[in-house]
Amino acid sequence: MQMKKVVLFLSLIGIISATNAQQALFGGPKVKSPEINPDNTVTLRIFAPNANEVTVTGDFLQPITSESNNDKIDRPEAVNLIKGEDGVWSYITPYPLPPELYMYSFNVDGLRMMDPANVYMNRDVATVTNIFLIDEPGSRAHNYRVNDVPHGTVSRVWYNSPGLDKNRRMTIYTPPGYEDSNDSYPVFYLLHGAGGDEEAWISLGRTAQILDNLIAQGKAEPMIVVMTNGNPSQEAAPGENSKGFIQPGMDISGMNAGEFETSFPDVINYVDKHYRTKADKAHRAIAGLSMGGFHSLHTSKLYPDLFDYIGLFSAAIFPFEGRDKAPVYQDFEGKLKTQFEKNPKLYFIAIGDKDFLYNDNVKFREILDSNGYPYEYFETPEGHIWKNWRIYLNEFAPKLFK
Amino acid sequence: MQMKKVVLFLSLIGIISATNAQQALFGGPKVKSPEINPDNTVTLRIFAPNANEVTVTGDFLQPITSESNNDKIDRPEAVNLIKGEDGVWSYITPYPLPPELYMYSFNVDGLRMMDPANVYMNRDVATVTNIFLIDEPGSRAHNYRVNDVPHGTVSRVWYNSPGLDKNRRMTIYTPPGYEDSNDSYPVFYLLHGAGGDEEAWISLGRTAQILDNLIAQGKAEPMIVVMTNGNPSQEAAPGENSKGFIQPGMDISGMNAGEFETSFPDVINYVDKHYRTKADKAHRAIAGLSMGGFHSLHTSKLYPDLFDYIGLFSAAIFPFEGRDKAPVYQDFEGKLKTQFEKNPKLYFIAIGDKDFLYNDNVKFREILDSNGYPYEYFETPEGHIWKNWRIYLNEFAPKLFK
Numbered sequence: 001m002q003m004k005k006v007v008l009f010l011s012l013i014g015i016i017s018a019t020n021a022q023q024a025l026f027g028g029p030k031v032k033s034p035e036i037n038p039d040n041t042v043t044l045r046i047f048a049p050n051a052n053e054v055t056v057t058g059d060f061l062q063p064i065t066s067e068s069n070n071d072k073i074d075r076p077e078a079v080n081l082i083k084g085e086d087g088v089w090s091y092i093t094p095y096p097l098p099p100e101l102y103m104y105s106f107n108v109d110g111l112r113m114m115d116p117a118n119v120y121m122n123r124d125v126a127t128v129t130n131i132f133l134i135d136e137p138g139s140r141a142h143n144y145r146v147n148d149v150p151h152g153t154v155s156r157v158w159y160n161s162p163g164l165d166k167n168r169r170m171t172i173y174t175p176p177g178y179e180d181s182n183d184s185y186p187v188f189y190l191l192h193g194a195g196g197d198e199e200a201w202i203s204l205g206r207t208a209q210i211l212d213n214l215i216a217q218g219k220a221e222p223m224i225v226v227m228t229n230g231n232p233s234q235e236a237a238p239g240e241n242s243k244g245f246i247q248p249g250m251d252i253s254g255m256n257a258g259e260f261e262t263s264f265p266d267v268i269n270y271v272d273k274h275y276r277t278k279a280d281k282a283h284r285a286i287a288g289l290s291m292g293g294f295h296s297l298h299t300s301k302l303y304p305d306l307f308d309y310i311g312l313f314s315a316a317i318f319p320f321e322g323r324d325k326a327p328v329y330q331d332f333e334g335k336l337k338t339q340f341e342k343n344p345k346l347y348f349i350a351i352g353d354k355d356f357l358y359n360d361n362v363k364f365r366e367i368l369d370s371n372g373y374p375y376e377y378f379e380t381p382e383g384h385i386w387k388n389w390r391i392y393l394n395e396f397a398p399k400l401f402k
Numbered sequence: 403m404q405m406k407k408v409v410l411f412l413s414l415i416g417i418i419s420a421t422n423a424q425q426a427l428f429g430g431p432k433v434k435s436p437e438i439n440p441d442n443t444v445t446l447r448i449f450a451p452n453a454n455e456v457t458v459t460g461d462f463l464q465p466i467t468s469e470s471n472n473d474k475i476d477r478p479e480a481v482n483l484i485k486g487e488d489g490v491w492s493y494i495t496p497y498p499l500p501p502e503l504y505m506y507s508f509n510v511d512g513l514r515m516m517d518p519a520n521v522y523m524n525r526d527v528a529t530v531t532n533i534f535l536i537d538e539p540g541s542r543a544h545n546y547r548v549n550d551v552p553h554g555t556v557s558r559v560w561y562n563s564p565g566l567d568k569n570r571r572m573t574i575y576t577p578p579g580y581e582d583s584n585d586s587y588p589v590f591y592l593l594h595g596a597g598g599d600e601e602a603w604i605s606l607g608r609t610a611q612i613l614d615n616l617i618a619q620g621k622a623e624p625m626i627v628v629m630t631n632g633n634p635s636q637e638a639a640p641g642e643n644s645k646g647f648i649q650p651g652m653d654i655s656g657m658n659a660g661e662f663e664t665s666f667p668d669v670i671n672y673v674d675k676h677y678r679t680k681a682d683k684a685h686r687a688i689a690g691l692s693m694g695g696f697h698s699l700h701t702s703k704l705y706p707d708l709f710d711y712i713g714l715f716s717a718a719i720f721p722f723e724g725r726d727k728a729p730v731y732q733d734f735e736g737k738l739k740t741q742f743e744k745n746p747k748l749y750f751i752a753i754g755d756k757d758f759l760y761n762d763n764v765k766f767r768e769i770l771d772s773n774g775y776p777y778e779y780f781e782t783p784e785g786h787i788w789k790n791w792r793i794y795l796n797e798f799a800p801k802l803f804k
Contacts, residue, residue: 032649050512110452113515119525119640120647128521133647148644151569155557158578167553176560179676238521242550245522245535247434274581 040096049087058104099141125195149216150176159270163263169236175222191288197237258328287311347375442498451489460506501543527597551618552578565665571638577624593690599639660730689713749777
């Protein structure tokens, strides 16, 4: 009787729900996928009894060669799953995977689809992919997972930006202990790329996990991390603004006329007013990926007294022709000179050797070199991908505020 | 040249990415789906040139009859999409849809899948479905969307619970203006059901949107809303705790031995210490759905001096036999008597007329009636579904702290 009631409860609450339609929604056979095997090979499975061909693609597929330098890795496009008698298709990687956060998606008879057995996904612009993590204690990827360490608080905060004439949303990480101390903290402004928004670094970038772990390991100082929305046309991420559930798309309003850079003090003013910050150059960092690297470069030289730490991750460097007329972008070398005369403590440039922005970064480093401006340079394999941006964050954050 | 560079930039950053595998991940033809037509019919589309049959199921399908009282609505299981010559399958609802937040999923040749053109989804336990909103100004569903009104802050906060011997995560909404005032605010504790977690109310329940809108309309008082994790076995939602990306499942640890209820002061103590609260019974509410209604019932009578506002949404009422030995659940009527002798300002019971817990709620109301304990009763059509819980939140919040 007791068991019967528990079973009734389990079968009725939540999973199997109140309408026929919902029973159809919630039903379907279950398989385990992905399964991370003890040797770090991974098995992917999908129940598709009527399918003729099932393939999987993802960045877990081993590169065949990596000799080209054209922003490509020669990886198989996809590999085939094998059908079992039970209608379950499966694929097991013939090699153990190095610790990393991987993404993948299935293709069933030509139709791209998510893994129905895996609720973990990332959205990158308008594309959603499944993810899994290969973990190994001590590895970099171990910093991407939630570990049993003190955790910071992650808040979605609305602020008014007079410079953009909008109420706007940002994501703010405060470090463990913030709520229970009266200390003031340094602030790291962390900016996304084109097509991204204030959700990008916290989801795809694993910022909260990386910071929690680096701080717990004593590698990074406790700091506030502020992740803005870099698109001046937007109030907030798609679905989080008053335009409704619109399809996310590319947005390069952030590279138009310098409004993001000129209005950046609106963000800093809000943060310094509402959080216990060390509100000076020595305790302020700015870094970003791609368009966010562009923003970090141009904002930091526009306001040379604001940031002692600057990070360009796979950065766009030069404004589009015709858009370089905005005052922000004029006198590139003059502004840079002023900035470096003020001796920022760290100017950090990171890029993948196959990034399509590699040559622009070479050109930029030549400008820095020819003027004797000091910077740190960090080069990784591969291209313009989130894997690299997580690596750069994990590398950059420990260098701050020391 | 400028245009060429912009196109190169657009085509390389973000969407089309750095590896072959990723190009495959990010590629594929695009269709618009869902399309909400001017008359509030909805068109759903999927590009599936090789498919033999495509259906869609969801709660937007019109009930055929609704005469049964067995927790079911007689809705079509699914309807067929029609294939076009371009390989795009489509379905248009033959009726306009009333304003509501709807969910749906496709089935292609027997395989359940998400709409590849729609990035908006909800996770309910281990099941992810696509969502869309039919909006109409002035409708209840209009409160489910982000409108151009002042927005509260939503934070994921970790606190220590000595009673559960864990660091645990909760979601906290502070109302618009909180950061810029020195006012103290009332607190509404809002609890999820079995299988849910501290993400359920903020995602499926649209709590931030409902509160933002009700407050902006002057219908609800500005209040703090605290959404806990109701599973004593968990630190945090799946994927957000140190167990990694585990498959979410049912969890009835919250209905085992009363630990959730007995340890609830840990939550209140944290909130009262770290937020500007009006820390008294008159400014404290507790409500929850299903298991969370059970928690609200038993916590509020265990601590009869803590809450002046109690809401049971489709509540489980009675503990499982054998589990009713926990002190929390003993002397049910005696504890209830003490609670009602202290005259709570509002005891609110809401349920759908097809809910599988309907009869238990009838039985509970008979106890209240026979003792002359006052309560408000709110009955809706349909069963144990999120649609109803959003309705109840929208109904209950305006009654608080007035």
